Amino acid sequence: MASIKINDYISWTGVHDEMLRRFDIVMETAEGTTYNAYIIKGKDKTVLIDGSKTGFGEQWLANIREVTPIEDIDLVVIQHSEPDHASAFNVLLDIKPDLEFYGSTLALANLKEIVNRPINAHVIKPGETYDLGGLTLKFLITPNVHWPDTIMTYVPELKVLFSCDFLGEHYSFESLYHSKLKSKKTYDHYFKHYYDSIMAPMARFVNLALNQLKPLEIDMVLPSHGPVLDTKEAVNYALRKYSEWSVIPKNEVPQVVIAYCSNYGYTKAIAETMYQSIVETGVGVKMYDIIEVPEQKVVKEILAADGFLVGSPTIMADVIRPVYDILNSLPIYLVQGKKASAFGSYGWSGEAVPNLITRLKQLRYKVDDEGLAIRLQANASELEQAKQFALTFVSKLK
Ligand SMILES: Cc1cc2nc3c(=O)[nH]c(=O)nc-3n(C[C@H](O)[C@H](O)[C@H](O)COP(=O)(O)O)c2cc1C
Ligand SMILES: [Fe+2]
Ligand SMILES: [Fe+2]
Incomplete structure (x- = not known):
C-alpha cells in the first residue's frame, strides 16, 4: 500500500506486515499488523x-518519498524505541546522516x-513543544505504555494525537480509517487482544497516561x-475501553488466594488448614486446586488478591509444572509489592518451597519468611504450625 493523505498536513507513510502471525514472541497476530509512520x-x-x-525499510522509504524528499525532513520523533518501529532507521540515515531525532533520553x-x-x-524535556509553522508538536511523556521510553505527540491546532502503541492494535486493515472498516467487530476483537497482551500488565501506567490525555x-x-x-465516537470508545480495562480494584477487606497442587493430599491438607484459619480471621480467602480450576481463573483471582500463598509438593527435586505455569502467568508489574509465601509437603530433599520462594521474589512479591515445608503427612503439631503460619501471614497484610 502506498502513502495515504489524511489531511492537508498529515500523511500516513507506514507499511503493512499482513503475514505476521506472532508478535513479541507470544502474541498471536492472526491478521498481521501495520507499522504506522506519519x-x-x-x-x-x-x-x-x-x-x-527491518525488512520493510525500502517500502517505507518509498512511501515517505511520495510525500517529501528525505532531505527535507527536519526531525524524526521516535515515540518509543521498540525495534518494530526503530529497526529500519538506517535506510534514512544512509541518505541523511545528520537527521535530528527527538525522543526521551532512553529512546534515544x-x-x-x-x-x-x-x-x-x-x-x-517535560512540557517541550516544537513549532512546525502553524502547527505545534506538544510532547507528552507517558512512560511504560508499554516501554519505559514511551512518549506521545499532540497537535493542538488539528486536535490529533499520535499515540504510539497506545490505543493501537495488530490488524492489517483494508482501510486506514476506523470509520471505513468493514467489520467493527473485528476491530474491537483486535483492540481488546492488543490491550490484554501489551497494555494490561502496565495497567497502573495506562491510568497515568489516560490522566494526561x-x-x-x-x-x-x-x-x-x-x-x-478518525471519528470522535471511535476515539471516545477507545479511551473509554482503556479506562474500563485498566481499573485496579481495591479490596475493602484484604483478600488472600491459596493455590496449590497435591498428589497424595499432603500439600492439600496444609492448604486446607491455612484456609480454615484465615476464614476465622475475617480476611477474605479463596482456595484453588490448580489442576481442577482453569489457569486463567486462578491467575485472575491471584491478581485481584492482596496476598498469595502458593503450594507444591516436591516432585523430582522441583516445583510441579502446573504451579510454575501459574507463577509464569503473573505479570510482575501487577503483583510487585504484594505479600506472598509458599508451602508444600516433601519426601526427602524438599526443593519445592525454597524454589517457590525464589520465584515469588523474582516476581517482586514481598516475601518475608522462608515458607513452610512439611515432611510427608503433617501431624497435629505440624498442622498447628501451618495454622500459625497462615495467621502470621494475614496479620501482615495491609
Ligand atoms: C514422582 C515423584 C517424585 C518425587 N520427587 C521428590 C523429590 O525429588 N524430593 C522430595 O523431597 N520428594 C519427592 N517426592 C515425594 C513427594 O514430595 C512427597 O510424597 C509429598 O509428600 C507429596 O505431597 P502431595 O501429597 O501433596 O503430593 C516425589 C514424589 C513422586 C511421586
Ligand atoms: Fe511497542
Ligand atoms: Fe509497536
Missing part, C-alpha cells in the same frame, strides 16, 4: 513520526544501540499499529 508538514518544518521494521540511547552509529539526538480535545488518534481513529 509525515506532518507545517509551513516551515517537516516531521516524521515513528519508523519501521536505545536507538543508538539499534542503528549502531552516532545520531543527532535531542532529548525532549484527559484535558486534551482529541478528534483523531493516529496510533503506531492498526487503523486511525
Whole structure:
C-alpha cells in the first residue's frame, strides 16, 4: 500500500506486515499488523513520526518519498524505541546522516544501540513543544505504555494525537480509517487482544497516561499499529475501553488466594488448614486446586488478591509444572509489592518451597519468611504450625 493523505498536513507513510502471525514472541497476530509512520508538514518544518521494521525499510522509504524528499525532513520523533518501529532507521540515515531525532533520553540511547552509529539526538524535556509553522508538536511523556521510553505527540491546532502503541492494535486493515472498516467487530476483537497482551500488565501506567490525555480535545488518534481513529465516537470508545480495562480494584477487606497442587493430599491438607484459619480471621480467602480450576481463573483471582500463598509438593527435586505455569502467568508489574509465601509437603530433599520462594521474589512479591515445608503427612503439631503460619501471614497484610 502506498502513502495515504489524511489531511492537508498529515500523511500516513507506514507499511503493512499482513503475514505476521506472532508478535513479541507470544502474541498471536492472526491478521498481521501495520507499522504506522506519519509525515506532518507545517509551513516551515517537516516531521516524521515513528519508523519501521527491518525488512520493510525500502517500502517505507518509498512511501515517505511520495510525500517529501528525505532531505527535507527536519526531525524524526521516535515515540518509543521498540525495534518494530526503530529497526529500519538506517535506510534514512544512509541518505541523511545528520537527521535530528527527538525522543526521551532512553529512546534515544536505545536507538543508538539499534542503528549502531552516532545520531543527532535531542532529548525532549517535560512540557517541550516544537513549532512546525502553524502547527505545534506538544510532547507528552507517558512512560511504560508499554516501554519505559514511551512518549506521545499532540497537535493542538488539528486536535490529533499520535499515540504510539497506545490505543493501537495488530490488524492489517483494508482501510486506514476506523470509520471505513468493514467489520467493527473485528476491530474491537483486535483492540481488546492488543490491550490484554501489551497494555494490561502496565495497567497502573495506562491510568497515568489516560490522566494526561484527559484535558486534551482529541478528534483523531493516529496510533503506531492498526487503523486511525478518525471519528470522535471511535476515539471516545477507545479511551473509554482503556479506562474500563485498566481499573485496579481495591479490596475493602484484604483478600488472600491459596493455590496449590497435591498428589497424595499432603500439600492439600496444609492448604486446607491455612484456609480454615484465615476464614476465622475475617480476611477474605479463596482456595484453588490448580489442576481442577482453569489457569486463567486462578491467575485472575491471584491478581485481584492482596496476598498469595502458593503450594507444591516436591516432585523430582522441583516445583510441579502446573504451579510454575501459574507463577509464569503473573505479570510482575501487577503483583510487585504484594505479600506472598509458599508451602508444600516433601519426601526427602524438599526443593519445592525454597524454589517457590525464589520465584515469588523474582516476581517482586514481598516475601518475608522462608515458607513452610512439611515432611510427608503433617501431624497435629505440624498442622498447628501451618495454622500459625497462615495467621502470621494475614496479620501482615495491609
Ligand atoms: C514422582 C515423584 C517424585 C518425587 N520427587 C521428590 C523429590 O525429588 N524430593 C522430595 O523431597 N520428594 C519427592 N517426592 C515425594 C513427594 O514430595 C512427597 O510424597 C509429598 O509428600 C507429596 O505431597 P502431595 O501429597 O501433596 O503430593 C516425589 C514424589 C513422586 C511421586
Ligand atoms: Fe511497542
Ligand atoms: Fe509497536
